Amino acid sequence: MVRRNEEAAQLLQEYADLLAITGGDAFKARAYEKAARAIGGHPTDIATLDPAGLREIPGVGRSIAEKVTEYLRTGHVPLIEEARQTVPPGVRELMAIPGLGPKKAMVLHQELQVSSVDELLGAIHRERLRDLRGFGPKSEESILRGIAMMQKAGGRILLGAAMDIAERIVADLAGVTGCEGCAYAGSLRRMRETIGDIDVLVAAGDPGPFMTAFTELPYTAEVIAHGPKKTSVRTTKGLQVDLRVLPPDSWGAGLQYFTGSKAHNIRVREIAVRQKMKLSEYGLFHARSGKKITSGTEEEIYARLGLPWIPPTLREDRGEIAAALRGELPRLVAEEDIRGDLHTHTDLTDGLAPLEDMAAAAAARGYSYYAVTDHAPDLVMQRMTDEKMLAQRERVRALDGRYGRMRLLHGTELNIGPDGDVDWPPEFLAGFDLCVASVHSHFRQSPRELTRRLIRACENPYVSIIGHPTTRRIGRRPPLDADFDAVFEACARTGTALEINGHPDRLDLGDEDILRAKRYGVKFAVDSDAHATLHLAHMRFGVGTAQRGWLTGDDIINTWPLQRLRRFLREGRRRTGG
Known part of the structure; x- marks a missing residue:
């Protein structure tokens, strides 16, 4: 049965957006947004909870619990439906454009009477946005990119x-x-x-x-x-x-055929034709007699064609057939190869669960090590202080050893500032086991500025991993317009790993960037970026993306034993002067 958590989370997030559009209480909007995230990441199906149980979810107070209960019972929340009526339908259509926030969507509707994507495109082409406060040529470019992203995504x-x-x-x-x-x-x-x-x-x-x-x-x-x-x-x-x-005796052929991709299947069928055979979803057949040769398993299909079984994540016609014929397919990383998660958050910043719960959930996954990496102070909304971080470090050290053989690592996710600086001075950073550094703002700098910004972060001796390197949000925010080949080269030179962020709306780096980065000799970290215990399972999507990038366990630092991982972290500091 489908969990109701996602439905309730979407409803609360919609109400937070509606409050933002109508100029409602900003604190109230943030409270609903936080509650939406908490409910979406809660491990228990909220349909099984009464109002008291709902109030035990972090960020869910009495008022929100009552609305959720009402929605679960009736499918409606009158207050939210009333709020919908105050916002013109056209504004909500505009809000679907990646990068166009609710307030700007409202301004466009009120000032230019724009109510659809087509009308907005017309206004941009007539340069009408340039007379609006807060808009300009860069805004037009950003909106056009967002519309292109939305149209490209289609119904995906x-x-x-x-x-x-x-x-x-x-x-x-x-x-x-x-x-x-x-x-x-x-x-x-x-x-x-x-x-x-x-x-x-x-x-x-x-x-x-x-x-x-x-x-x-x-x-x-x-x-x-x-x-x-x-x-x-x-x-x-x-x-x-x-x-x-x-039919059961066509299972292997059907699975191969319907897995695709189309381009991969064409290559496989060409091999069959050259060997005077015919391949379909029902089996591999002699072309002349029509007699079935094999069809039971994918392995049998590929073997009869002179190929090893090719993992589904490689079947994109990007050289996998040629590599298979040469016997050079990589032994792809698997989820069971992952020994630990190096990018996670707790309720000390924007996570939903306390350190103890996150660590216990990581231990239940069989990890050998687990890093907590809460946000640093330059991301002001997280209200981090030196004292809070040091207190957490003491708690991490005290808990280390309480989760079987799993070791706890204390890290942080630093904010890469506009000039490439990070939150804390070297003497403070030296106390962390590892530091992830990520871009969280100023996405519209020039390509030259963004490239230099990322390279400076790589050159910081205490930065071990660049988190979600392109900052993309799939279908919602485009990647940074930086020279990533220069960034990949810097990572290889400085011994800085690039993250493959497993959160499904990021998957950053993506597979094509992974393929490029690997050519420079870069190492990678596959992480969940978990903000709740359930999010630790996002690791599977990061591993799948790493497979699509042809990565092996040796390419990924968190498949390594802890001793080798620590050596990599130390060598990175020495190489960059730390």
Whole structure:
């Protein structure tokens, strides 16, 4: 059953946005935003909680708990519906543009009578925004980039959201009598960062019960097509899911075919043709006689064509076929190779859980080490002080050893300022086990300024990892316009790792940047950037992205034993003069 947490979190975030649009109490808006994040990251399904249980969630007071309870009971919250009526529909459409905040959207509507993306594009082309206070040529460029991002994304959704619904569907269909195999395929199996629709495959002799069960799932909102071999539905979240039922003896061929990508499959079929064979979703056949050669498993299909099994995350026609033929496919990093998480947050800053809960959840994942890296003081909203950070360090040292064999590391996420400086002086930074440094503001500097800013951070002897290096938010914020080849070269020179941030709306670095950076000899850290215990599971998405970048365990510093990791951290400080 789908958790209601995400629905309630979206509702509360919408109300926070509505308050911001209408000039409501800024403190109240932040309170609703914080509550939305807390509910979204809460491990328990809120549908099972009474108002008292809801109030135990950090940031959820009596008023918010009452609204959530009302929504769970009736599906409506009159106060929020009233707030919606105060905001013109056009403003809400404009707010969907990445980088255009609620206040600016309201100004555009009020001052220029703009109510749609097309009208906004017309206003930009006529240079009408330049007369508005707070707007100008740079604003126009930023809005145009945001519109392009939105149009490019189309109806695609983030990997994490697609994975959640796909795994629920697979679990439900696997329980239907007669199921001999069930899995998701397509771009989701390849761990693409966004998903257009979901392909689910079932191996069974009789497709009827599965097609019926599929259309009756609680999160099916609309049946688009219903047939004996394929049924398509639209979920309550608006995502299309296609179900295909294959004969059990065609399982391997079907899984290979529907996983794709299209370009990869064309290459594989070309190999089959050269060997006088034909490959389809039903099997590998002799071209002349039509006799089936094999179809049971993907491994058998690839082997009969003279290839090793190729991991789905590599099947993008980026050289994997040639590497397979040469016997040079990498042994890709796997989630079980990860020994620790090096970028996480607690409720000392913007996290939702205390240090003890985060550490216990990390230990339950079998980690050998775990780093807490709360925000530093230059991110003013987090209200960090030297005293708070030192007190946390003492607590980390006191807890170290209480979680089995897992060691606790004390770190911080520094803010890379506009000139490349970071929050604390060297003598304070020297006390941390490691420092992650990230850009959190001034995204619109010139390419030259942004490049120099990042390189200066790499050259800081106490910066071990550059966090979410491009700062992108998929579909919401474009990457920094910096010379990343120069940044990659600096990271290799200084011994600074680049993060692959596993949060589904970041996945930063992305796979193409990873491929480029690896050529410079850069090392990487795959982290969850967890702000709640549930977020530690984002590691899987970071690992999938690392696989798409052809990374092995040796490329990733948090697959290494703690002794080797500490040596890397020390060598980085020595190399840059710390």
